Amino acid sequence: MKKWSMILGAVVLAGGILGACSEKETTKQSTDKPAEEPAEEPEQDTQVEQEEEGTTEQPASETETETEQPADDAPEANKETTEGKDEANKQPAEQTQPAKAVEAKGIFNGVGDPHTVEIAVNGQPQSFQVAPGSEIMKKFDKMSEGTEITFTYKKEGEQLILQELKSEGAKQPETGTAVEAKGIFNGMADPHTVEIEVNGQPQSFQVAPESETMKKFDTLKEGTEIAFTYKKEGEQLILQELK
Known part of the structure; x- marks a missing residue:
């Protein structure tokens, strides 16, 4: 009986020891588990930070790309604007250049309307x-x-604007009337035409071919001053006599 009491006491003691060990391990496991879980959280934070950094850097590169494109286009826009200004500045300079006045001689043919006259210049x-x-x-x-x-005029577009009437000469002869004149012999244009400068105005005179008058012109030097008579027949001046 005493032996069984000792055996039972030993079993109870062993059970108590085993229970204590089991509670100690349970307490240790419950204490170690929270310590391991916080250790994994920094990795998640690191991944979150990396993702946030990656997300932040990507728009930055896109923003730089989008910003650089207008910068490249800016010089071209400035160039076009500068060229447009240069062309705009050139046009007024060309338009404001005044027309040059020209002096001429001619024959007054009459008044066409209250603001137009007709003048024959070089025929x-x-x-x-x-x-x-x-x-x-x-x-x-x-x-x-x-x-x-004798007059001066300017050309403006397609119009001839008379500026000044400088002098009036003698009236041209009427048809069939013989006129005496003096001038400078300029030479022969063809076998029946000679050119004589009268009052500074070169004029063509018709001469009968093979006539005595034409033979005189054949031997006459250009630049010689001559006196002669002529008639006007229609639009032609017919030389009558070389004096």
Whole structure:
């Protein structure tokens, strides 16, 4: 009996020791577990920070790319703007250049309308614009057709603007009337035409071919001053006599 009591006591003691060890291990496991879990949290924080850094850097590179594109286009825009300004500055300079006045001589053919006169220059009739009611137009109103004149004009676009009437010469002869004149012999244009400068205006005169007058012109030097008579027949000047 005493032996069984000792055996039972030993079993109870062993059970108590085993229970104590089991509680100690359970307490240790419960204490170690929270210590391991916080150790894993920094890795997650690191990954979050890396993801946040990656997310932050990516828009930064895109922003830089988008910002650089307008910077490349800016010089071209400035260049186009500068070229446009240069062209705009050139145009007024070309438009503001004044037309040069030209001096000419011709034969007054008449007044076309209150602001237009016709003058034959080098045998070619041309229309010239004159300010209506001006002193120049008043002179033309009183002038006889066929009068030789000296004047200045400017070309503006397609129009010839008469600026000044400098002098009036003798009236040209009427058809069939013989006129005496003096001039400078300029040479022969063809076998029946000679050119003579009368009052500074070169004019062509018709001469009968093979006539005595034409033979004289054949031997005459250019630049010689001559006196002669002629008639006007239509638009032609017919030389009658070389004096």
